[in-house]
Amino acid sequence: MIKKASFVISNNNPGKCPNPDRAEIAFIGRSNVGKSSLINMITGTRDLAKTSAKPGKTQLINHFMIDDRWYLVDLPGYGFAKVNKKVKDGWEAMISTYLTKRENLCGVFILIDSRLEPQGIDLEFLAWCGSEGVPSVLVFTKADKQSKAKTDLNVKAFLKKTKEIFEEEPDYFVTSAENTTGKAELVQFIEELVKEYETGEIY
Template sequence: MIKSAAFVTSNTDYKKCPPANKPEFAFIGRSNVGKSSLINMLTGQKKLAKTSARPGKTQLINHFIINEKWYLVDLPGYGWAKVSKTQKAKWGPMVSDYLTHRENLACLFVLIDSRLEPQNIDIEFINWVGEQGIPMALIFTKADKQTMNKTMASVALFKRTMKNTWEDLPDMMITSAESGVGKEEVLNFIQEVMDNSTN
């Protein structure tokens, strides 16, 4: 249950992020996957993360403090956002440095558009995260845009594709920023990770 959520800081360098003294849950996905909408749905605040019709709005590492206990981190998307090549060249190292060096990162949520067949860019990114040993879970977004049967078929196909390279698949959740589907599941998952890390 999220009672309070507030913006803390934006950075381009993980070394300037807030002190690593609270667990951190980061959200990343391809451009236009619905990341900002999902963050706003989870926190119950319509304008916490900036949503935009133009993909690639998030260009910094954005920290939000949740319940004064943990950080929610909004990371720049990857993929086809219409930004300059110099911007894209900056994003790569900025995000990979953050993911590989941030010691209090408790889980990275990789967002996947549930309406699409498995995209190479998503699979490649997930495989890279796995190779780095970064704790991860997958969130399938936009479930309200199609029937649940189609969403389940998409998830099943994604799992089959991942099994080419993965023995144990990461946790997976289905969400809709519009209808609120998956909100409790994601928040319960975060709580569970925090409970396990203190035990």
């Protein structure tokens, strides 16, 4: 259970992130996948991360301190944001530098819209993370927006696609920010990653 969450810093330069002196967990996903809502849900806050109906709201690397113990990072979304190519290229360079160079990063949660059939852009990003050795976990969002059967069908289809990329199925969670589905499991998993980092088991 997360008891305290507070904003630390936003920036567009991975080199200016806080000192890498504690575990760090990042969240990323296609624009408008429900990332801000999920972050607010797991931290038990209403507006820690700014939500918006307009894709591309998050444009910076946003650090939040959780329980005075670890950092939660809200990263810009990929794809669909209506910004010019120069800005988009800048975002991609910033994100890739952060994900590959941040030494205290112990988990990247890639958000997938559970209402959709497998999207190429999500699979491409997941494959890139795999090739770069970025520790990734899948989080299917908006599970409350359709029947459980439909959610299960889309999740199964996406996982089948991941087997074409990886030998093993990635860890994954099915969530809803509206009714807190998956919150306890997700928070517990993050807690385990933080604990592993603190005890040095991931090295």
